[in-house]
Amino acid sequence: MTAARNTAAVPRPGRAAAEERFAEILGALDTDFLDVLGWDWERRVLTYPREHPVLGLPDCPVPNCTLAITVATLPMCRGCMERWSKSGVALEEFLLIPKGVSRGGRAASVCGRAV
Numbered sequence: 001m002t003a004a005r006n007t008a009a010v011p012r013p014g015r016a017a018a019e020e021r022f023a024e025i026l027g028a029l030d031t032d033f034l035d036v037l038g039w040d041w042e043r044r045v046l047t048y049p050r051e052h053p054v055l056g057l058p059d060c061p062v063p064n065c066t067l068a069i070t071v072a073t074l075p076m077c078r079g080c081m082e083r084w085s086k087s088g089v090a091l092e093e094f095l096l097i098p099k100g101v102s103r104g105g106r107a108a109s110v111c112g113r114a115v
């Protein structure tokens with residue numbers, strides 16, 4: 001028996017049951033905590049407070065980079081990690097070059113134009 005057959009055999013809740021479950025979940029949410037998390041109901045996006053002692057994320061150390069380090073084992077944000085991996089520049093040197101400046105190797109580009 002395949003996974004698809006197993007999934008098809010499971011009854012799916014009707015719209016009323018799904019809306020009831022959704023209402024239960026909404027009722028269980030701690031709105032004060034959602035405020036701390038920066039939850040945006042319209043966009044359905046969390047914006048973690050960078051300065052929060054537990055939830056916050058460290059700033060990327062690359063000058064002029066406004067992003068945070070989201071992977072604790074990495075020395076900088078993912079975007080800077082990607083640029084560094086393509087640059088051929090030593091990490092210590094890369095961390096001194098402001099974001100937006102070419103780091104050797106391939107030129108930085110915006111919308112397909114060389115910067």
Ligand SMILES: [Zn+2]
Nearest residue numbers: 060065077080
């Ligand atoms: Zn960065």
